[in-house]
Amino acid sequence: MASTTDDFDDIDTDASREPVEAPQLCAMISIDGVVTSVPLPARGDFTIGRGSTCDLVVQHASVSRHHATLRMSPLEIMDAGSRNGTRVRGVLLGLRVATAIEVGEAVQIGEAAILIQPATLAGVELASELPPPPDSIARMLDMECARSARSRSPFAYVRLETREPRADMIGLLRAILRTSDAVGSEGQGSYQVLLLDTNDEQAALALSRMTQLLGQHGISAKLGVARYPRDGVTAEQLTAHAWEQLDRTPGDTPSEMDAVRELIAQISTGDVSVLITGETGVGKELCAEMVHRLSARASRPFVKLNCSAIVETLIESELFGHERGAFTGATHSRAGLMETGDGGTVFLDEIGELPLGVQSKLLRVLEERVVRRVGATTGKTLDVRFICATNRDLADEVDAGRFRRDLYYRINGVTLSIPPLRERVPEIAGLARAFARRTRAVVLGPEVVTALEQHTWPGNIRELKNTIERAVLLSSGGSVRPSHLAIESSGRVRRSDVSITAPVDRISSDRISFSEIEASPPNRRTLDSQTLATAVADLERQRIVEVLNQCGGNQTRAARMLGISRNTLLARLDAYGFPRPRKP
Numbered sequence: 112m113a114s115t116t117d118d119f120d121d122i123d124t125d126a127s128r129e130p131v132e133a134p135q136l137c138a139m140i141s142i143d144g145v146v147t148s149v150p151l152p153a154r155g156d157f158t159i160g161r162g163s164t165c166d167l168v169v170q171h172a173s174v175s176r177h178h179a180t181l182r183m184s185p186l187e188i189m190d191a192g193s194r195n196g197t198r199v200r201g202v203l204l205g206l207r208v209a210t211a212i213e214v215g216e217a218v219q220i221g222e223a224a225i226l227i228q229p230a231t232l233a234g235v236e237l238a239s240e241l242p243p244p245p246d247s248i249a250r251m252l253d254m255e256c257a258r259s260a261r262s263r264s265p266f267a268y269v270r271l272e273t274r275e276p277r278a279d280m281i282g283l284l285r286a287i288l289r290t291s292d293a294v295g296s297e298g299q300g301s302y303q304v305l306l307l308d309t310n311d312e313q314a315a316l317a318l319s320r321m322t323q324l325l326g327q328h329g330i331s332a333k334l335g336v337a338r339y340p341r342d343g344v345t346a347e348q349l350t351a352h353a354w355e356q357l358d359r360t361p362g363d364t365p366s367e368m369d370a371v372r373e374l375i376a377q378i379s380t381g382d383v384s385v386l387i388t389g390e391t392g393v394g395k396e397l398c399a400e401m402v403h404r405l406s407a408r409a410s411r412p413f414v415k416l417n418c419s420a421i422v423e424t425l426i427e428s429e430l431f432g433h434e435r436g437a438f439t440g441a442t443h444s445r446a447g448l449m450e451t452g453d454g455g456t457v458f459l460d461e462i463g464e465l466p467l468g469v470q471s472k473l474l475r476v477l478e479e480r481v482v483r484r485v486g487a488t489t490g491k492t493l494d495v496r497f498i499c500a501t502n503r504d505l506a507d508e509v510d511a512g513r514f515r516r517d518l519y520y521r522i523n524g525v526t527l528s529i530p531p532l533r534e535r536v537p538e539i540a541g542l543a544r545a546f547a548r549r550t551r552a553v554v555l556g557p558e559v560v561t562a563l564e565q566h567t568w569p570g571n572i573r574e575l576k577n578t579i580e581r582a583v584l585l586s587s588g589g590s591v592r593p594s595h596l597a598i599e600s601s602g603r604v605r606r607s608d609v610s611i612t613a614p615v616d617r618i619s620s621d622r623i624s625f626s627e628i629e630a631s632p633p634n635r636r637t638l639d640s641q642t643l644a645t646a647v648a649d650l651e652r653q654r655i656v657e658v659l660n661q662c663g664g665n666q667t668r669a670a671r672m673l674g675i676s677r678n679t680l681l682a683r684l685d686a687y688g689f690p691r692p693r694k695p
Contacts, residue, residue: 173221267314269304340404354541379405389529392573411455419464437486463503546579
């Protein structure tokens with residue numbers, strides 16, 4: 112059998128290997144707040160660019176495929192005809208003009224900065240590795256999810272926790288990672304790694320060698336890995352799964368979602384129709400996208416339609432399209448979602464909400480694979496896979512006469528049942544941490560996690576996300592406490608000892624004094640008669656007023672203190688009837 116190699120095969124982790132002479136210099140690459148390093152040879156030419164054939168690969172849109180060439184002796188840099196240019200000391204270099212640089216000097220390659228400096232340990236200046244801020248890795252994870260959705264490139268996200276952190280930890284990890292990979296720190300003993308363009312086998316090999324290398328340095332670490340798209344297709348999914356893996360021990364019983372992910376991997380290999388069932392907010396749409404991203408249709412469109420969000424008179428036009436003049440207002444022809452998704456996957460959410468008349472036409476499309484626009488006399492052949500989702504029991508809907516029996520059998524090729532969040536308790540802590548870090552880097556203590564795990568979550572993941580975002584807002588930049596969650600373990604409304612303020616009428620003046628609003632008389636209703644939503648809204652409103660007072664009405668500063676975006680703050684101001692202050 113022929114042997115195969117990959118990007119990780121040249122990593123030697125044998126503790127008994129003979130030491131090799133360290134290279135004299137290394138290159139530190141900084142881009143978008145993420146710092147990586149690579150050892151440089153003692154002599155010869157070293158190509159830099161985005162292309163995979165370059166000696167130093169810098170994955171960024173501003174970098175050309177072959178951007179520049181670094182000559183080691185004497186130390187010189189030449190631009191290779193790049194689109195965005197190469198700069199030394201702020202001066203744009205001419206095409207293929209060798210320019211001398213000194214050790215310790217930075218070169219700008221597109222939007223990337225490359226610092227040439229001495230290497231002192233295994234070819235890498237470990238002490239100088241500056242970990243990027245956590246939000247840089249979070250942004251990279253978001254961008255990588257979007258890029259992989261287009262390119263079908265798998266990758267892995269790794270969380271590493273150790274009780275024996277070292278100052279050179281980032282450098283140790285960088286020593287076995289590729290230049291294209293990213294590593295960052297979230298605080299003492301907590302690290303994140305992005306293994307780009309890495310399949311499942313390569314990810315497993317990289318994890319094994321990371322563990323082995325750290326063990327050689329006397330460091331015991333726990334690793335949690337999440338793979339795109341097998342374990343998730345969004346940053347929150349991947350982050351939560353990696354957190355969950357950290358808490359597991361070898362031999363643990365697979366979770367219910369492990370079984371769901373395994374079934375998704377199996378059904379993604381075919382074209383049979385899929386029916387996804389589950390309560391509202393359990394993540395049915397994300398599971399549908401996972402099926403699509405794992406399938407052979409991943410490079411083709413993934414088209415989504417919420418059948419309950421469109422008025423009945425427009426559903427047929429949205430699904431099948433229409434010809435010009437087919438009805439009043441149809442001034443031009445328009446392709447429907449079926450045609451738009453040709454070659455890919457069509458996801459129909461809340462399929463149980465479709466009117467019976469549209470159900471019969473959808474059944475014909477499913478059987479004949481031909482779609483005819485409204486007002487057209489001929490049809491068009493389609494090649495699509497259908498995935499449908501519902502929070503209803505369609506069998507009961509069939510018995511009640513609200514759903515066609517033949518359509519039910521046609522869409523129910525494989526049923527994928529998503530369990531509610533209350534049956535997925537091990538996932539709650541990871542999901543909560545993922546949602547919290549999307550808003551602001553905060554710590555959820557054990558008492559907060561316990562309160563979250565004891566709640567019944569009737570709104571499932573959607574409710575959890577809203578609860579965490581609200582708790583981070585109410586924490587005012589400090590640690591989140593159980594009182595910020597506004598929930599009880601039983602799911603009942605939690606009594607609060609905060610004062611309740613009355614709604615404020617809109618004020619017509621251009622300027623507003625938020626201290627006047629804060630001093631408005633309290634509402635006479637008792638907390639016992641309030642709903643949870645009302646109590647939390649009043650508490651949130653009061654906190655916004657307090658912070659705006661502290662910031663003198665400056666909305667940008669107030670949003671930063673509250674840990675939310677300025678647009679979110681403006682939406683809250685509108686919701687509570689506050690006029691927006693205008694600049695004089």
